[in-house]
Amino acid sequence: MIEHDSVADFRSDTVTKPGAAMRAAMAGAEVGDDVMGEDPTLIELELEAAEFLGKGAALFVPSGTMANQVAVHVHCRPGDEVICDRRSHMFLFEGGGIAGLSGAQPNGLDSEDGFPELGAVREAFRSDDVHHPRSRLLCIENTHSVAGGRVLPPERLGQLVELARELELSVHVDGARLVNAAIACGCSPSELTRGVDSVSLCLSKGLGAPVGSVLAGDKAFVAAARRVRKTFGGGMRQAGILAAAGLMALRNGPGKLQLDHDRAQAVASVAAESDVFELAPVESNMVMLKTRAGSPEDLVAFLASRGVLATVYPGRQVRFVTHQDLQDEHVRRCCDALADWAPQRSSKPE
Ligand SMILES: Cc1ncc(COP(=O)(O)O)c(C=O)c1O
Structure with missing residues (x-):
């Protein structure tokens, strides 16, 4: 045995389990009531995460699933359609949340390596017709888990973002492992969020925090996401204890x-x-x-x-x-x- x-x-x-230094940082964290916007460690994490991801603001949430589902809820109305990969986490492993929590319809596309082809996105896009759902959001997972940690480089992301702009789709990146993608491409994480409307990043995967993800976008998106997080039950009080671990993960994890x-x-x-x-x-x-x-x-x-x-x-x-x-x-x-x-x-x- x-x-x-x-x-x-x-x-x-x-x-991964938090080591002694991370546990000490958590124990010593300065805290306040984050739902009231008074947790200094959490505010520090959100500011640092926004800069790290090249966005105007960021929001701490308990999990990657909540980050993705809050994003869908902000981007979509009931009856809208979300275009994503058929093997993506948001399609396969989030309890049907796109439909269940936001009333939107996922359209899962086949792909070779986990990333939708330009032609397939164009074909999936619905014309403006009363019979159709409104195509609203394109989701991209980078790295792609079920495809085996495949990486979408900045050039290909740029092409997808350009197409989404033409079709007036918003773009959300499930970047649970975005830093892995950046390391693999030899670029900064913000190069892999360029032009996208929202991005989630898990602090609790390779970066080594015990709990938590961040969801980033522009200030208006994050303000709306903050309301949805509360509705979904993700508003936490002295969450600086978790943010202290998240800050260590963000600073030391990428290396x-x-x-x-x-x-x-x-x-x-x-x-x-x-x-x-x-x-x-x-x-x-x-x-x-x-x-x-x-x-x-x-x-x-x-x-x-x-x-x-x-x-x-x-x-x-x-x-x-x-x-x-x-x-x-x-x-x-x-x-x-x-x-x-x-x-x-x-x-x-x-
Ligand atoms: C690609 C991807 N997105 C999102 C998630 C969800 O993260 P969490 O387990 O924190 O809800 C995972 C979890 O494994 C994942 O692999």
């Missing part, structure tokens, strides 16, 4: 992500040596693979028996996510286990 602390946990970058990306490449290069695995391109902190022998569930069970946790994902894929709580030994263990799976299975007929 493997002791819990020694498990190499590749299930998600949400599993740790390149190592996560390098480790994902290390895992991928071992998997690439075996023809048992079919690998999606690895561009950030995720490795997404299919096994040609055995089932994804078999592979995940085999890895668990070796002290490595991974997740079965849509499309019969197995996902590995690297993050700052992993150690070199965990990465080696994962690589060794993958190398051992290959000969064991490839020699047997299915």
Whole structure:
């Protein structure tokens, strides 16, 4: 039996735990009632996040899901249509919130790498006709999780934003892992928000905070989002305790992500040596693979028996996510286990 602390946990970058310095910052945070606009640490976080994301203002929210759903609620009215990728988090994993919370209709497009093609967006756009929903919002997820951490570079984002302007669509970026995308592109996060109307960023994923996301946009958008956050139950009182962790994540987290990306490449290069695995391109902190022998569930069970946790994902894929709580030994263990799976299975007929 493997002791819990020694498990190499590749299930998600949400599993990181705050270390001693972060806990001390949380314990010592200056706080006030944030719903009354009186929490100095939270105000500091929102100002810093707005600048980091190149927007006029930002709002702290408890989760990435709330950030995205508040954005939809501000951009859309009931009966509107939201154009997004069919494998996006907002379409697949937010409890049907686009319809349930905002009365809007999602239109999920197929795509090769998680990012809508220009032609597909143009085709999905509804003409002004009483029979049609009003196309209102284009959502883009960067990096794209189910596609395996794929990255949308600034040039392609620019083309989508230009098309959205022509069609008079607003643009929301689900940037849960936007900093990973920026690191991968060698650009600043604000280059990946240029021209978009709103962007969410998770502090609680690779950046390492225990809780929280920010939603940024211009001042009028964020003022409207603040009202919706209250309605959705996301107004918190002495939330500076969480903001203190968020500030540390925003300041120190980005510098740790390149190592996560390098480790994902290390895992991928071992998997690439075996023809048992079919690998999606690895561009950030995720490795997404299919096994040609055995089932994804078999592979995940085999890895668990070796002290490595991974997740079965849509499309019969197995996902590995690297993050700052992993150690070199965990990465080696994962690589060794993958190398051992290959000969064991490839020699047997299915
Ligand atoms: C791309 C993406 N967007 C949004 C979210 C939602 O974040 P949260 O779990 O904080 O609600 C996730 C969570 O995994 C995600 O991967």
